[in-house]
Amino acid sequence: MTPPVPKPSFATRLRNNFLTGLVICAPITITLWLTWTFINWADSWVTPYIPARYNPENYLKYYVPGVGLLVAVVTITLIGFLGTNLIGRSIVDFGERIVHRMPLVRSIYKSVKQIFESVLKEQSNSFKKVGLIEFPHPGTWVLVFIATDVSGEIAARLNEDGEEMVAVFMPPTPVPTAGFLMFVPRSKLKVLDMTPEEGAKLLISGGLVMPEWKPGKKPQ
Structure with a gap:
């Protein structure tokens, strides 16, 4: 006959339950923390530039997370929309011509722009x-x-x-x-x-x- 398998001790079961709970809770907690940190970081950069009459915090009297991030996303999207039409493209080209005349700034701008175009280009196979x-x-x-x-x-x-x-x-x-x-x-x-x-x-x-x-x- 097969000898009976000894039951794990109370301390062993307690440790196993703790490790199982840690595996379940840690990814969720870290994800929520990273998301919250990113939202607060975006808000800290954008919210100070929002006019007071458009800031919900001035009416609700409490912090509304994500307002700055939402404004940043909408603003970037609008700039991208304007950059795809003739008038917006002309404005962008005019601004780039001014930047290209600045000795130090033009080198930084060209490098950063090239990196973003390579990474965000839909047809690119980089890092795929x-x-x-x-x-x-x-x-x-x-x-x-x-x-x-x-x-x-x-x-x-x-x-x-x-x-x-x-x-x-x-x-x-x-x-x-x-x-x-x-x-x-x-x-x-x-x-x-x-x-x-x-x-x-x-x-x-x-x-x-x-x-x-x-x-x-x-x-x-």
Whole structure:
């Protein structure tokens, strides 16, 4: 006969219940905290510029969260709408011509604008794929986000043997907010099926959250 399985002690059950509750509550709490922090940050920047007669706090006498964020979203959307028609485009072009005449400001403006256009462009494939490269030595692999094909001077300098080079971004764990821009041969890059969101979860969790993958699915 199979010996009876000993029941866990009260302390063990208490610990397990606490850990289960922590797994349930922690993501919800962190998400709410981040959302609330972002709303307050947006309000602190925008609310001081709202005329008093349009600010609900002057009538309700208590803090209304999200008013500044809502005003910022509406304002940015209106500016985008105006920038797509002829009159708005002319105003934007006039403002850019003034900025381009400022020695230091024009360099910052061009760089920031190029970054935002590359990231927000709908047709862009930047950071839509995840891959693996050998680093720091053969046999050891790291996760990277694929940026784009290398072009320009870097491509001319590195493609001497005719092999295409790819720009990849290698972030650290567990906070992928910084990292290294690397140029690797396409043949040395293993493209994965996982999405960038799944890759980010894998990095943030330190390898604990592995994305699901069907064995029958061939890698790209």
